Amino acid sequence: MSTINRRTLIKASPLAVAGAGAMLASQGSAEAKQAGPAKRRDRYGDWSAVTYLPLVSQKQYKENEKAVRAKPYAAHLDADLSVPSLAAAKIASGPLDPSQVLTPSAENLNRLIDPAYKTPDNGYAVLGDQMAYAQSRIVMPNVTTEMFKWWFTWHPIEKERYMLWFPQSHIDNSVEDPARLANSALSYEKRLFGNPNRIQEWIGPTRLDSIIHFTDPGELGFDTDKLRRLGFTASASGVCYATPMPDIPFTLMVHVARDTKAGMELLSRYWIGSHPDLARFHNAEKAPDMLRHIGFNEQVAELTAYEMSVHDLTEWNHLARILPALHKAFS
Amino acid sequence: MSTINRRTLIKASPLAVAGAGAMLASQGSAEAKQAGPAKRRDRYGDWSAVTYLPLVSQKQYKENEKAVRAKPYAAHLDADLSVPSLAAAKIASGPLDPSQVLTPSAENLNRLIDPAYKTPDNGYAVLGDQMAYAQSRIVMPNVTTEMFKWWFTWHPIEKERYMLWFPQSHIDNSVEDPARLANSALSYEKRLFGNPNRIQEWIGPTRLDSIIHFTDPGELGFDTDKLRRLGFTASASGVCYATPMPDIPFTLMVHVARDTKAGMELLSRYWIGSHPDLARFHNAEKAPDMLRHIGFNEQVAELTAYEMSVHDLTEWNHLARILPALHKAFS
Numbered sequence: 001m002s003t004i005n006r007r008t009l010i011k012a013s014p015l016a017v018a019g020a021g022a023m024l025a026s027q028g029s030a031e032a033k034q035a036g037p038a039k040r041r042d043r044y045g046d047w048s049a050v051t052y053l054p055l056v057s058q059k060q061y062k063e064n065e066k067a068v069r070a071k072p073y074a075a076h077l078d079a080d081l082s083v084p085s086l087a088a089a090k091i092a093s094g095p096l097d098p099s100q101v102l103t104p105s106a107e108n109l110n111r112l113i114d115p116a117y118k119t120p121d122n123g124y125a126v127l128g129d130q131m132a133y134a135q136s137r138i139v140m141p142n143v144t145t146e147m148f149k150w151w152f153t154w155h156p157i158e159k160e161r162y163m164l165w166f167p168q169s170h171i172d173n174s175v176e177d178p179a180r181l182a183n184s185a186l187s188y189e190k191r192l193f194g195n196p197n198r199i200q201e202w203i204g205p206t207r208l209d210s211i212i213h214f215t216d217p218g219e220l221g222f223d224t225d226k227l228r229r230l231g232f233t234a235s236a237s238g239v240c241y242a243t244p245m246p247d248i249p250f251t252l253m254v255h256v257a258r259d260t261k262a263g264m265e266l267l268s269r270y271w272i273g274s275h276p277d278l279a280r281f282h283n284a285e286k287a288p289d290m291l292r293h294i295g296f297n298e299q300v301a302e303l304t305a306y307e308m309s310v311h312d313l314t315e316w317n318h319l320a321r322i323l324p325a326l327h328k329a330f331s
Numbered sequence: 332m333s334t335i336n337r338r339t340l341i342k343a344s345p346l347a348v349a350g351a352g353a354m355l356a357s358q359g360s361a362e363a364k365q366a367g368p369a370k371r372r373d374r375y376g377d378w379s380a381v382t383y384l385p386l387v388s389q390k391q392y393k394e395n396e397k398a399v400r401a402k403p404y405a406a407h408l409d410a411d412l413s414v415p416s417l418a419a420a421k422i423a424s425g426p427l428d429p430s431q432v433l434t435p436s437a438e439n440l441n442r443l444i445d446p447a448y449k450t451p452d453n454g455y456a457v458l459g460d461q462m463a464y465a466q467s468r469i470v471m472p473n474v475t476t477e478m479f480k481w482w483f484t485w486h487p488i489e490k491e492r493y494m495l496w497f498p499q500s501h502i503d504n505s506v507e508d509p510a511r512l513a514n515s516a517l518s519y520e521k522r523l524f525g526n527p528n529r530i531q532e533w534i535g536p537t538r539l540d541s542i543i544h545f546t547d548p549g550e551l552g553f554d555t556d557k558l559r560r561l562g563f564t565a566s567a568s569g570v571c572y573a574t575p576m577p578d579i580p581f582t583l584m585v586h587v588a589r590d591t592k593a594g595m596e597l598l599s600r601y602w603i604g605s606h607p608d609l610a611r612f613h614n615a616e617k618a619p620d621m622l623r624h625i626g627f628n629e630q631v632a633e634l635t636a637y638e639m640s641v642h643d644l645t646e647w648n649h650l651a652r653i654l655p656a657l658h659k660a661f662s
Contacts, residue, residue: 050383
């Protein structure tokens with residue numbers, strides 16, 4: 001599998017995503033070569049409208065629209081989702097080879113931020129029989145880490161703010177200590193970390209009810225000196241717990257961000273389920289039985305991984321669009 | 332609900348599909364009006380890459396690519412799907428109001444081709460508790476009804492030809508009397524009609540195994556004089572039967588086409604399930620019990636309707652892209 005340098009803004013080669021179309025044009029018979037039409041990738045641009053929404057999201061949007069209408073930020077509710085065409089095509093072309101995907105060890109957290117580490121910008125995979133995995137790297141023009149940090153202290157205060165982020169899929173959001181989250185006398189880290197955030201959202205057709213414990217990246221396994229050295233000045237990473245089983249960790253989620261000349265660069269990772277490399281988190285040994293109990297098998301993991309990848313692609317690109325104006329108006 | 336004149340090639344109003352985004356810009360508070368960012372529909376173009384493919388389709392493509400590779404038309408296998416952005420957004424904005432949708436009576440078949448009848452180009456709905464419904468109107472530049480008729484006599488001869496049409500979702504295809512279908516001494520109608528076509532394909536995540544009985548449109552209820560008068564010179568319409576229950580009709584499918592200055596205009600309708608207006612078809616009274624038996628309820632109907640609408644939008648726009656070159660090379 002070809003890798004894409006995630007340090008520079010390159011378009012993936014059309015060959016890499018056109019798949020059979022391009023391959024067959026060079027591997028077919030002479031006859032076929034003569035008969036073959038020109039491929040028309042130019043039919044669509046760099047950005048595509050999102051062409052599919054689960055029924056639950058179609059319905060959720062109607063509820064969310066009503067809820068947001070009375071809010072001062074109502075004008076920022078934008079139903080018009082779009083994603084980079086090549087990223088969507090890359091994900092829809094199938095999973096990454098699991099052998100090329102990083103497992104959730106502390107060592108690997110530090111590897112994924114390493115300039116020498118190469119991996120496709122977007123992708124999903126199944127790791128073993130109990131883990132869904134998704135990865136992304138998104139560069140957001142006109143967005144800064146300052147806006148990103150503001151967003152994570154501002155949006156959990158009202159569920160309608162959370163709805164702006166993904167108007168068709170976000171349902172509800174609340175935080176344990178809203179006063180602390182809103183206290184601008186404290187640092188970003190003091191406001192967000194150790195202040196559990198309960199979210200409810202649709203991941204594809206499935207409702208996720210989860211508690212995110214945003215945590216200092218050092219506690220998750222990152223070398224904080226290395227993060228700092230490489231310019232990653234913002235993190236909204238943590239361990240997630242299913243709301244009905246709030247003491248068993250089932251997801252390690254990474255969002256680390258830095259400012260670049262092209263805009264904010266965000267690296268995201270989702271390790272959902274159970275894996276030996278999560279043993280450093282309290283009660284991780286209880287996850288395999290819990291997952292078996294709720295029917296989380298390899299097939300569910302595969303669907304979760306792809307849907308998580310699509311969800312991530314959609315919500316972060318949407319936030320990138322709306323965040324500069326929101327920040328300007330409400331920060 | 333606003334209607335779109337289907338006789339002319341107009342873009343749907345951005346207001347109609349932007350939904351809350353545009354509405355709220357005019358209904359929000361004065362504060363919000365000032366704060367509101369410009370909507371960025373220009374982020375994507377008229378055409379979008381298909382941004383979501385069910386896992387089964389991602390896997391199916393790998394099989395199909397192998398199967399088509401050795402065929403003389405291998406160069407025409409194109410994995411690069413795209414759809415009109417506004418049509419996809421329209422479908423993803425929710426179902427049509429069932430009261431505005433035509434039921435499958437003979438009278439309504441003639442109404443849908445009537446120049447005075449207005450309806451959105453694309454949409455889906457649930458009619459009662461046992462019927463999924465999808466509609467589309469697609470104008471295909473550079474495509475003619477002659478190519479369309481050629482396609483329906485050419486592609487069912489080999490399943491790999493059928494795969495070209497929707498490389499990620501078409502599985503298998505066969506026809507009862509291939510010699511008759513291939514006999515160019517006969518008319519299109521004599522070759523296709525009364526020559527059952529078994530298809531297997533993914534409609535969203537669900538495998539459909541069905542037998543299509545393509546039939547003279549007059550037998551389905553169309554006024555053939557009216558069709559002719561309005562220029563509809565091609566039909567690939569018929570009644571469909573689930574392969575395991577091949578004597579119970581469960582779908583009325585309409586594809587009627589005519590040549591226009593802008594290209595071939597195709598009107599498509601899918602009435603899937605059971606409805607009193609299908610009583611004119613033999614054994615239709617057996618459908619309700621059969622559908623109950625297989626668990627086809629209102630919820631399944633809704634999913635089927637949306638998935639059918641997405642499938643239709645994808646496969647016909649893809650065929651429109653590949654058909655002119657295929658026809659030129661193989662007719």
